[in-house]
Amino acid sequence: xxxxxxxxxxxxxxxxxxxxxxxxxxxxxxxxxxxxxxxxxxxxxxxxxxxxxxxxxxxxxxxxxxxxxxxxxxxxxxxxxxxxxxxxxxxxxxxxxxxxxxxxxxxxxxxxxxxxxxxxxxxxxxxxxxxxxxxxxxxxxxxxxxxxxxxxxxxxxxxxxxxxxxxxxxxxxxxxxxxxxxxxxxxxxxxxxxxxxxxxxxxxxxxxxxxxxxxxxxxxxxxxxxxxxxxxxxxxxxxxxxxxxxxxxxxxxxxxxxxxxxxxxxxxxxxxxxxxxxxxxxxxxxxxxxxxxxxxxxxxxxxxxxxxxxxxxxxxxxxxxxxxxxxxxxxxxxxxxxxxxxxxxxxxxxxxxxxxxxxxxxxxxxxxxxxxxxxxxxxxxxxxxxxxxxxxxxxxxxxxxxxxxxxxxxxxxxxxxxxxxxxxxxxxxxxxxxxx
Amino acid sequence: xxxxxxxxxxxxxxxxxxxxxxxxxxxxxxxxxxxxxxxxxxxxxxxxxxxxxxxxxxxxxxxxxxxxxxxxxxxxxxxxxxxxxxxxxxxxxxxxxxxxxxxxxxxxxxxxxxxxxxxxxxxxxxxxxxxxxxxxxxxxxxxxxxxxxxxxxxxxxxxxxxxxxxxxxxxxxxxxxxxxxxxxxxxxxxxxxxxxxxxxxxxxxxxxxxxxxxxxxxxxxxxxxxxxxxxxxxxxxxxxxxxxxxxxxxxxxxxxxxxxxxxxxxxxxxxxxxxxxxxxxxxxxxxxxxxxxxxxxx
Numbered sequence: 001x002x003x004x005x006x007x008x009x010x011x012x013x014x015x016x017x018x019x020x021x022x023x024x025x026x027x028x029x030x031x032x033x034x035x036x037x038x039x040x041x042x043x044x045x046x047x048x049x050x051x052x053x054x055x056x057x058x059x060x061x062x063x064x065x066x067x068x069x070x071x072x073x074x075x076x077x078x079x080x081x082x083x084x085x086x087x088x089x090x091x092x093x094x095x096x097x098x099x100x101x102x103x104x105x106x107x108x109x110x111x112x113x114x115x116x117x118x119x120x121x122x123x124x125x126x127x128x129x130x131x132x133x134x135x136x137x138x139x140x141x142x143x144x145x146x147x148x149x150x151x152x153x154x155x156x157x158x159x160x161x162x163x164x165x166x167x168x169x170x171x172x173x174x175x176x177x178x179x180x181x182x183x184x185x186x187x188x189x190x191x192x193x194x195x196x197x198x199x200x201x202x203x204x205x206x207x208x209x210x211x212x213x214x215x216x217x218x219x220x221x222x223x224x225x226x227x228x229x230x231x232x233x234x235x236x237x238x239x240x241x242x243x244x245x246x247x248x249x250x251x252x253x254x255x256x257x258x259x260x261x262x263x264x265x266x267x268x269x270x271x272x273x274x275x276x277x278x279x280x281x282x283x284x285x286x287x288x289x290x291x292x293x294x295x296x297x298x299x300x301x302x303x304x305x306x307x308x309x310x311x312x313x314x315x316x317x318x319x320x321x322x323x324x325x326x327x328x329x330x331x332x333x334x335x336x337x338x339x340x341x342x343x344x345x346x347x348x349x350x351x352x353x354x355x356x357x358x359x360x361x362x363x364x365x366x367x368x369x370x371x372x373x374x375x376x377x378x379x380x381x382x383x384x385x386x387x388x389x390x391x392x393x394x395x396x397x398x399x400x401x402x403x404x405x406x407x408x409x410x411x412x413x414x415x416x417x418x419x420x421x422x423x424x425x426x427x428x429x430x431x432x433x434x435x436x
Numbered sequence: 437x438x439x440x441x442x443x444x445x446x447x448x449x450x451x452x453x454x455x456x457x458x459x460x461x462x463x464x465x466x467x468x469x470x471x472x473x474x475x476x477x478x479x480x481x482x483x484x485x486x487x488x489x490x491x492x493x494x495x496x497x498x499x500x501x502x503x504x505x506x507x508x509x510x511x512x513x514x515x516x517x518x519x520x521x522x523x524x525x526x527x528x529x530x531x532x533x534x535x536x537x538x539x540x541x542x543x544x545x546x547x548x549x550x551x552x553x554x555x556x557x558x559x560x561x562x563x564x565x566x567x568x569x570x571x572x573x574x575x576x577x578x579x580x581x582x583x584x585x586x587x588x589x590x591x592x593x594x595x596x597x598x599x600x601x602x603x604x605x606x607x608x609x610x611x612x613x614x615x616x617x618x619x620x621x622x623x624x625x626x627x628x629x630x631x632x633x634x635x636x637x638x639x640x641x642x643x644x645x646x647x648x649x650x651x652x653x654x655x656x657x658x659x660x661x662x663x664x665x666x667x668x669x670x671x672x673x674x675x676x677x678x679x680x681x682x683x684x685x686x687x688x689x690x691x692x693x694x695x696x697x698x699x700x701x702x703x704x705x706x707x708x709x710x711x712x713x714x715x716x717x718x719x720x721x722x723x724x725x726x727x728x729x730x731x732x733x734x
Contacts, residue, residue: 015732081731083467085465086574087731088469093467093468095465095466096465097462097464097465098462099463102573111490111566111568111569113498114490114497122490122494125484125490126484126487126575128483128484130486131486
């Protein structure tokens with residue numbers, strides 16, 4: 001029981017939206033009451049309110065790193081706001097054991113008129129720390145935030161990056177028992193983001209609890225033990241980070257291994273070109289057969305050329321889950337496919353991808369058709385598919401294989417000699433080089 | 437089994453035990469929807485008292501940021517008003533103020549009033565002004581209007597020094613009655629806080645309040661004996677006048693304590709204090725009731 005740092009029980013949050021709910025001036029209130037004096041409170045209709053959270057229950061153990069994922073508007077930030085006591089839940093109950101420090105969006109709890117130094121102390125006070133405690137950690141905070149030169153400048157003159165750096169440094173170094181971080185990776189350069197992620201890992205190692213919202217799935221999988229996926233204010237899934245993240249990505253991508261446009265009139269395209277069909281399948285398999293990291297597979301794209309003598313050149317870009325372009329490719333070495341004039345008719349391009357190239361994960365292909373150096377047709381997410389891990393490749397190891405690609409590279413191992421001979425020792429080589 | 441191995445096997449449970457024992461010491465916060473009227477959470481206020489200090493400091497900094505004369509404005513402002521009133525009401529209209537020269541009479545009123553109206557104004561607008569903090573971190577929101585009321589005391593203290601100098605210049609020697617001054621100021625601060633608790637909470641939702649405040653302050657100014665002695669109010673209205681406006685007792689009491697003018701304040705001040713208390717407690721309840729939606733509507 002006492003292992004639980006945060007217990008969220010059936011928490012719901014109702015937001016009033018629309019004009020009825022909010023009277024910005026007294027006149028609105030009065031005129032509304034005049035026009036409908038018998039209107040009862042709370043009867044203003046369901047369409048004007050929004051359940052940001054609905055019966056959400058989550059438990060976080062001490063020392064655990066819990067990730068919250070979900071698309072925009074799923075209720076992640078609302079949940080963090082409730083945990084931070086900024087807004088009250090409409091119903092339900094939250095129990096928090098320990099001091100909770102939160103970093104919500106940019107510039108958490110900074111008074112723009114106060115200097116960086118004063119804000120560090122203000123935030124410490126908000127966390128319930130004594131001034132002596134803050135003083136002990138002050139230098140560490142300033143060093144981490146890299147804003148030494150501006151520490152006595154009002155934070156309203158800070159750049160957004162400086163703001164964020166100081167805010168994160170304060171939140172992470174003032175040692176709350178529970179650290180709540182919302183989208184810390186939205187601002188700041190890559191090196192600072194790495195530093196933040198590292199710090200969050202450290203915070204977790206010292207037995208403190210971290211609640212973390214991000215759209216960076218790689219960081220989620222890396223940092224979190226467990227992930228909760230929120231969808232439309234409800235918990236959609238909860239479990240080990242790898243599984244939930246992958247399900248979330250599949251859910252948000254929803255695999256599309258084939259798309260067919262029966263009617264050329266409504267198919268994506270222009271007067272010159274209309275899409276007909278796209279599919280992805282293992283090279284010797286059907287649409288239903290799985291693709292693993294070992295399987296060579298093909299992507300096929302069919303389209304109508306509606307006017308003779310148009311010059312068209314197709315190309316594709318393959319994106320992984322993190323939105324990184326794994327490769328772009330086009331039929332540059334295919335005399336039939338490269339940009340030259342084609343008679344009207346149905347065309348099919350087939351792109352073969354060898355096995356042992358891609359890493360496991362979800363992929364998304366975008367098709368571009370160019371004409372005279374201009375893109376005339378762009379179809380994102382034309383294919384969405386899962387490249388599965390091949391169990392025989394793991395050698396008993398279950399971690400994520402790092403890397404954008406996972407090629408099989410040629411390695412060789414040879415026996416060179418039994419023991420170092422004098423000639424190959426570094427010292428003796430130096431003797432050779434130095435003129436006697 | 438080797439001792440090392442035994443330890444290694446036990447290690448996870450040792451760590452877990454430590455975490456558990458740590459966890460047992462941690463304070464527990466329960467977050468639940470509050471319904472209806474909630475009393476003030478005094479423990480919360482005590483825990484966050486350091487925050488109050490920074491809010492007051494921020495308020496003082498903001499007031500004179502990027503000014504050349506800085507805190508000298510705390511003197512310039514009431515002195516300038518005193519000069520204007522002395523010319524118009526002292527020299528031209530010749531408002532009768534008994535034994536007290538008009539400049540001292542009006543300045544003593546202005547010093548109290550400047551504090552009161554400034555605190556009321558700042559405090560009533562404070563929640564909207566601190567929107568950034570309210571929507572990002574938790575601390576008792578009550579500290580925000582309280583900070584404005586306290587910050588005003590610094591300016592008051594500066595202007596009060598000038599007032600003391602002036603009374604001595606005009607030959608008024610302080611008596612034991614000056615010890616009543618802190619109590620009178622406390623009453624003024626309480627009235628300002630009580631009114632601004634209502635106004636600041638209303639202001640979060642209805643920005644009309646922001647526009648209402650200058651009007652309210654103006655009317656209240658003329659309803660308080662600052663530029664005229666309360667003896668000018670006809671006798672039959674006098675009791676009503678003192679009862680409706682608790683600031684009458686404060687300003688008259690202030691003049692009595694400092695200049696020995698008029699009667700020592702009696703029953704009327706007790707009534708004013710009770711009124712302030714009722715206003716304060718109801719204001720606190722209203723504020724607490726609205727507090728839960730501040731972050732959502734501000």
